[in-house]
Amino acid sequence: MLHRLTLPCTAFEQNCSLLWCSDTNEAALIDPGGDIPMLMAAVQQRALTLKAIWLTHAHIDHAGATGTIARTEGVPIIGPGQGDDYWIQALPQQSQMFGFPQAEHFTPTQWLNQGDTVQLGAHTLQVLHCPGHTPGHVVFYSPDLKHAFVGDVLFAGSIGRTDFPGGNHADLIHAIKHRLFALGDDVTFTPGHGPESTLGEERLYNPYLR
Ligand SMILES: [Zn+2]
Secondary structure (H helix, E strand, O other): OEEEEEEEEOOOOEEEEEEEEOOOOEEEEEOOOOOHHHHHHHHHHOOOEEEEEEOOOOOHHHHOOHHHHHHHHOOOEEOOOHHHHHHHHOHHHHHHHOOOOOOOOOOOOEOOOOOOEEEEOOEEEEEEEOOOOOOOOEEEEEOOOOEEEEEOOEEOOEEOOOOOOOOOHHHHHHHHHHHHHHHOOOOEEEEOEOOOEEHHHHHHHOHHHO
């Protein structure tokens, strides 16, 4: 069985997700932005073995703890897309600008592309490239859970900002409508911030997508 737990972290209340396979007790952290002791306590309390960090994109509130956890736990960093490399290089400036602890530099073990898959224990998740908020933004979709981890692409009642360098509003709308919504109305999702929703709810009622 695949399980998930949302762990809001950092002053931005970013929804880090802990994902684990109860057959193997292997776990992944999606978007560890900060609050490392809290995140690692969630792993240890369940006697899980952290196997990887998966990143949707490289903004500081999503990626700030990545370098330190990868080094101390000896785990690979999977994602985001290579288009986010400039955000990774800018993590020191992002730390300063937003008052975060200095983020440890890292280089992803593997960049992700549209159509890739990631593995956790007996479970496979699909990778969707959804640019617009950042150029290399990816979404992780679990067919087992019928659940997507969408980072800052889509929120309950809102969509991701596109006014940062490299943002593109048309790309974001296209990705939401043609990649995310293709997963189906009954798919639930964890956004980067705020409450969960379903793709159908957002397709029908999100004011930014009418
Ligand atoms: Zn972001």
